[in-house]
Amino acid sequence: MTPEEIADLLESSGQAFANLLKTLPPAVASWRPAPDEWCVNECVGHIIEAEKRGFAGRIRIIVAEDEPQLENWKQVDISRARHDCDRTSRQMLEEFEPMRRESIALVRSLKPEQLKRGGMHPKVARLTVVELLHEWVHHDGNHLRQAYSNVQAYVWPDMGNAQRFSG
16 A cells, blocks of 8 residues: 555544544443453553554654664553543543644655665564554554444443344
8 A cells, every 4th residue: 555545544544533532422432341451542542652652653763764773662551551541532632633643644745765664673673664554554443443342342231132133
């Protein structure tokens, strides 16, 4: 996929995350299907951190430096420290939407010669810009699916006999 196509997908998935936050009641946005699973707000919080640290952040570093050393980050610890289940949807949106707009602009600005540039990650070895772009699309899809799965789990008990349609 081209950077333009990826930017379009990231824009679409970003709108889906934002629309979900805008429409969910606060109780649903902060509800966890199990004690060790993320609420919808935490899914979006993880997207925010992954974008800053793992995708747009790494791409900016790789474009600016020659074969840089990339850092790993402790996703679970950072998620806990954010306390996103305690935040409002508005707070989540105020952090997410401007960041996603900047990220889309970054992706659209990438030149063909920048796509092959790379850096060394301590866990997975060399990563290129084009690989990060494709992983970003995959990652967004995983967590958007997770967020919608939470909503499905939340409404399941109130479906009554309609549960039989899904069985």
